[in-house]
Amino acid sequence: MLDLTPDEWNAVRLSLKVGLWAMAGSLPLGILIALMLARGKFWGKSLLNGVVHLPLVLPPVVTGYLLLLSFGRRGPIGAFLAENFGIVFSFRWTGAALACAVMGFPLMVRAIRLSIEAVDRRLERAAGTLGASPAWVFATVTLPLILPGIVAGMILSFAKAMGEFGATITFVSNIPGETQTLPSAIYTFTQVPGGDASALRLTLISIAISMAALVVSEMFARKVGQRMVVE
């Protein structure tokens, strides 16, 4: 049953690669934006909040099309990046990762933001009186305390990437071996005669990966929870 054809393997490998890059690549920005939304006081905060959450409410096709317009070869950002840094998104796996990162971003930011808001700021002030500068306070107190939220955000982002379809296919199409992730592959197999078995195999793999991600995050959450019994 699980004898995968090379094409199917490609889709699995590509999906994992795209998911991991989307998750890892958006993490630093995710933490930064979550911090700004949780703690910052600046003009346009609600606007930023709205923009971050937009992919959650827009049809994925619209998000994908917007990405195509801005990050495509002729899009302003895409052209700039291609000319100056040689980074190309359109019809590449990197584009799939970008689309997945954008789609998972609101989920990641939300999880991290909630954990930042739950941090007892009095602990941070205590660390300050012990001589820790704001940067050290963040690294030694805030970051460890929000770790569960960061992990939850990463898992959500990864899971979203594994299931992302609409924005990806709109932005970078469905090229086997380059941009054909699991959902696109399953979709393709359901469209061709005799593709049912392949579609079913990939579906099972998809379920397995998602379950594994959930189990890992649960295990981690429990480990962290044991260390820090909430007082």
Add this chain to the structure above:
Amino acid sequence: MTLLVDIGHRLGALKLEVRFESAGHLTALFGPSGSGKTSLVNLVAGLIRPDTGRIVIDGRTLVDTAARIFVPAHRRRVGFVFQDARLFPHLTVRSNLLYGRWFTPRAERYAEFGRVVDMLGIGHILARRPALLSGGEKQRVAIGRALLASPRLLLMDEPLASLDDALKAEIMPYLERLRDETKIPIVYVSHSVAEVARLATDIVVMANGKVAAAGPTAEIMQRLDLLPPEEVGEGGAVLDMRVLGHDEAFGMTVLGAAAGQMRVPRLPLGEGAAVRVRVRARDVMIATERPHGLSALNVLPGRIVEIGAVDGAQVDLRLDCGGDILVSRITRQSLETLGLTLGRDVFAVIKTVAFDRANLSRATGAVPTSD
């Protein structure tokens, strides 16, 4: 160490206008809740930025709004023990204790881990997480954590207020050791007369955001008018006495001071040890002649040097007993019946059992508190 605070700051409805200077070893900020004590230590720690004014420790300016100086909290090297211990939940007790050490320049680290741990009696819990500690243990670890950052000044904001009486009694001796065995100047916030009388060398009394009085403990404690109504019963004279000997047959310790001899329940101290005795005003009776057939053991001759303002049915008398001052709170009726007047020689009568652990304590070293 000298601490100079001269601050104006508005906090909601409370207007803080504080000016005091203290060279005391343990300066108590004393006053009812809402009088601005906690805001004041937050200002000294750098957790709040004052509207106007200056804070100077040992000639080092921490804040001077006129000169636009504001040293941020983490560069002040001012330790802070909060009412809630605020231990880091993700670190063990050991890591909590060592946290501040990282940030202290090597040359300025004077606190030794082993000594602090021994002094606070927390050697057996070093491997534990804060969540599994009792309230008293948490507070001791918090004190240790602040000390091990080798601060120049230690602020303690009602460190005992959230603990029950048994835990307070457990921690009190550690605070006395902290005061006596380290050289760190301490500012101790409290609204409890018992704590302040036992620990403080100097007192700053706060009321409505202003300094109502400031001075050595013995001087301030006699002034019952400074105490909040619910604490007046705890007020009285604070005497620095010495152990003259023990009366093993009756389980008592004999103390001596200028005022004379006093018998108190047996203390676990050697001869010559300094003892601070708080004589509550309500525990002091007045007799116009030496009483006979009376169970009270302590009879000290003295002279009435002040008759305070009448407060309802009560009045406070101040007695000069051989140079020491005792305060007695009696009824207005007794004052009239006995015909007590200024300058009259009387006897102060105090029951031995009026003294308990709460008003007998180790005094700081061998020196009386006033210098």
